[in-house]
Amino acid sequence: MKYMMFVATDPEAEPYDPAQDNIQEWVAEMVARGVNLHGDRLRPIEDATLVRVRNGEVLVTDGPFTESKEWIAGYDMLEAADLDEAIEIASKHPMARFGRIELRPVWPFEE
Amino acid sequence: MVSTLIRVTGDWSLAEDCTAEAFEAALATWPRDGIPTNPGAWLTTVAKNRALDRLRRAATLARKLEEMTAVTELEHLDPELSDFPDDRLRLIFTCCHPALSLEARVALTLRTVGGLTAAQIARAFLVSEATIAQRIVRAKRKITEAAIPYRVPEAHLLAERLSGVLAVLYLAFNEGYSVVAHTSIADEAIRVTRALAQLMPGEPEVTGLLALMLLQHSRRRARLDAEAVPLTLEEQDRSLWDAAAIAEAGELLNGAGRRAEPGAGRGAEPGPYRLQAAIAAVHATADSAAATDWQTIVALYDRLLTVTPSPIVELNRAVAVGMASGPQVGLAALERVAASGALDGYYLLPAARADLFRRLGDYSKAAAFYRVALAGAPTQPERDFFARRLDEVGG
Numbered sequence: 001m002k003y004m005m006f007v008a009t010d011p012e013a014e015p016y017d018p019a020q021d022n023i024q025e026w027v028a029e030m031v032a033r034g035v036n037l038h039g040d041r042l043r044p045i046e047d048a049t050l051v052r053v054r055n056g057e058v059l060v061t062d063g064p065f066t067e068s069k070e071w072i073a074g075y076d077m078l079e080a081a082d083l084d085e086a087i088e089i090a091s092k093h094p095m096a097r098f099g100r101i102e103l104r105p106v107w108p109f110e111e
Numbered sequence: 112m113v114s115t116l117i118r119v120t121g122d123w124s125l126a127e128d129c130t131a132e133a134f135e136a137a138l139a140t141w142p143r144d145g146i147p148t149n150p151g152a153w154l155t156t157v158a159k160n161r162a163l164d165r166l167r168r169a170a171t172l173a174r175k176l177e178e179m180t181a182v183t184e185l186e187h188l189d190p191e192l193s194d195f196p197d198d199r200l201r202l203i204f205t206c207c208h209p210a211l212s213l214e215a216r217v218a219l220t221l222r223t224v225g226g227l228t229a230a231q232i233a234r235a236f237l238v239s240e241a242t243i244a245q246r247i248v249r250a251k252r253k254i255t256e257a258a259i260p261y262r263v264p265e266a267h268l269l270a271e272r273l274s275g276v277l278a279v280l281y282l283a284f285n286e287g288y289s290v291v292a293h294t295s296i297a298d299e300a301i302r303v304t305r306a307l308a309q310l311m312p313g314e315p316e317v318t319g320l321l322a323l324m325l326l327q328h329s330r331r332r333a334r335l336d337a338e339a340v341p342l343t344l345e346e347q348d349r350s351l352w353d354a355a356a357i358a359e360a361g362e363l364l365n366g367a368g369r370r371a372e373p374g375a376g377r378g379a380e381p382g383p384y385r386l387q388a389a390i391a392a393v394h395a396t397a398d399s400a401a402a403t404d405w406q407t408i409v410a411l412y413d414r415l416l417t418v419t420p421s422p423i424v425e426l427n428r429a430v431a432v433g434m435a436s437g438p439q440v441g442l443a444a445l446e447r448v449a450a451s452g453a454l455d456g457y458y459l460l461p462a463a464r465a466d467l468f469r470r471l472g473d474y475s476k477a478a479a480f481y482r483v484a485l486a487g488a489p490t491q492p493e494r495d496f497f498a499r500r501l502d503e504v505g506g
Contacts, residue, residue, distance in 0.1 A: 001258040082260040083210055084268070105257045 002106035003086045005039070007074040007093065010100040021094045030076075035089055039076030073099065077106075112155050113223065114198035116162055118261055119188065120181045123251045125165060127223070133158035155190035199224070200310045201261050203303070206250075207276040208259045215250040216279045217286070218243050224306075225299040235286055235296040273311075277320050277384060280304050284324050297328060308363075319385030322360035326391035329353035329360070340495045345400035357395045364388055386415040405435035422453035430463050438470040458487030462497065469504055478506030 030036035045065055052059045073095070080086040083103070090101045112133070116126035133154045147153040166182050206220040218236075221227045222243075229247065233240040253259065264272040284300035301324050308317045333351035336342055364385065381389070390411045397403035412428035425448045433441020445463055454460045465480030478501055485497040 080258075082258040083208075084260050084264070087210075103257075107256070 001080055001082060001086075002037075002108075003078040003080060003083075004104045004106055005076040005078055005086070005090055005093075006072050006102040006104065007076070007095045008070050008072050008100050008102065011069045013099050014097055016098045020097070023094050026093055029092070030078075030089060035078055035080055035085070037077040037079055039074065041074040042072060044073075045071055070100065078103075112151075112158055114202035115155075115188070116158060118198050118201060119184045120162060120166065121255075121261070123223075123254065125162060129158045129161040129165070130154075132161050152190040155188075159185055159188055159190060196310050197263070199306065200263050203276060203307060203310075204263050204272060205254060205259060205261050207272070207279045208254075209272070209275055210257060210259055211250050211253060212246075213279070213282070215246050217283050218246045219250045220279055220303065221283055221296065221299060222247050224303050227295070227299055231295060273314065274316070276307070277304075277316060280307070281320060281324070281384075284327075297324075297331075300324065301328060316382040316384050318363045318366065319382060319388050322363040323384055323388035323391055325356045325360040325363070326388060326395050329356040329395060335492070338495070339492055340499065341492055343400075344394055349398070352395065357392075360388065360395070361392060364392060380418070381414070383415060383419045386411055386418065390415070400434075403434070405431055409435050422448065422451060423459075425451075426454060426460060426463060430466075433463075433467050433470070438467040442467045442471075456487070458484045458489070458493075461487070465500070465504075469500070474504040474506075477504045481506060 027036065027039075048063075048065060050059075050061045050063060050065070052061075076093075078086055078089055080089060083105075086103050090096055090103055093101060095101060113126050113130045116129060117123055120126055136157050137150070137154060141147075163182060163185050166185065203220065203224055206223055207216050211219065214236075218229075218232055221232050222229065229243045230240045233243040236243070254261075263269070280300050280303060284297050284304075286296060301321070304317070304321045304324060308314075308321050311317050329352050330347060332353070333347040333349070334342055390408055393404050393408050393411070408431045409428060412424060412431055415424055416428065426445070429441055429444035429448050432444040442464070445460075445467065448454065449460060449464075461480040461483035465477045465484060468474075468477035468480065481497050481501040481504065485494055485501060488494045488497055
């Protein structure tokens with residue numbers, strides 16, 4: 001079962017503490033277990049670009065993006081036995097403490 | 112039967128449909144042919160065969176490996192093993208999974224574990240049948256699409272998940288209890304909790320919750336007057352309390368205590384349900400409100416506060432202090448609770464104040480606080496109750 005794990009910021013979470021950030025350990029464990037297929041950080045919203053096609057014309061703009069204090073800061077594609085394993089993986093990620101994590105089951109097109 | 116079909120097939124709708132069809136078949140044939148010697152095995156066989164038919168059809172169409180595996184396992188399912196306790200337990204934990212919304216957990220548990228209809232659940236929760244049906248459909252879809260596992264959680268998750276299950280059962284019970292006309296929900300919540308207590312005999316909090324429900328339910332015939340206005344424990348006719356239920360709860364609490372001797376791991380310190388049940392048991396075994404051992408109740412509230420600190424528990428403790436040591440001391444305890452501000456706007460705070468002033472004979476202050484409680488009470492029976500009290504103190 002594949003899950004897309006969105007790593008997001010959350011103003012109500014505990015403040016970020018670099019000393020407590022064990023992301024390297026998390027990646028090492030999850031890659032060794034074979035449950036983390038790939039993942040990365042994402043550049044902040046200032047570097048994002050919006051693309052729309054309207055009346056056949058491609059519109060490229062620097063926004064507007066939905067004003068939100070909870071923005072996606074990274075992602076990981078998980079391969080877990082079931083939701084309980086995905087929850088266990090997510091709960092060990094440092095951003096579960098310093099932010100929030102959303103688990104979305106992947107919905108393959110062949111189904 | 113449903114729980115086993117879900118485990119084997121992984122398909123909730125298929126399991127429920129085939130079970131329903133088995134019952135329909137029984138209704139059609141038993142009156143004509145007589146009841147079979149083993150009705151449970153008869154029903155399981157019919158449901159199993161219906162499931163096999165559907166799965167074989169689906170497997171041929173799609174040539175899917177999972178369906179073929181399920182077919183093989185179903186073919187070897189022995190209907191004579193009428194009870195599959197592990198599957199019932201799996202079903203309870205899956206219905207109460209925290210990834211489902213609380214209202215979905217309650218509806219799904221009552222529907223799938225308890226066997227109530229969507230219409231019965233809807234009446235108790237004062238929503239439309241379509242709303243409940245939709246909640247259940249969505250929950251089942253999420254179980255499938257998000258791969259919520261069908262199993263009893265592993266040891267490191269068990270305590271946390273079990274307390275989630277108990278919270279769902281207690282919420283269902285309280286909903287049923289608050290709506291007098293629909294005690295079927297409360298009965299069903301007790302039945303499921305009783306089944307859980309049999310499936311997990313080593314868990315003192317499960318027996319604690321069962322005892323708590325039995326004790327609260329034991330007052331069901333006494334707690335309202337002829338006009339359906341709630342009566343306080345002091346006013347209730349104690350001869351109407353269900354003595355058998357009270358006795359059973361007492362035995363459960365003693366048994367849970369014995370099993371929770373030191374060395375029994377996490378059961379060693381009584382949990383919140385056992386403590387609440389112990390408080391209810393002190394009330395249930397007293398001949399009158401005046402003869403109640405209020406000191407013990409205060410001591411139990413103190414222990415409850417160390418396990419689950421909450422302003423509501425503090426409020427109840429202050430009320431008990433008022434009974435144990437007199438209204439003046441009770442009011443002082445109440446002021447300390449009110450000072451925290453956590454209960455601002457909560458109608459039972461002025462209600463408790465009003466009651467203590469009434470006991471002190473200060474009727475004008477009592478009336479003022481009863482008016483505040485009356486304005487904030489959420490249900491008509493409670494508004495009737497406060498209106499009557501207000502009347503009594505000359506407001």
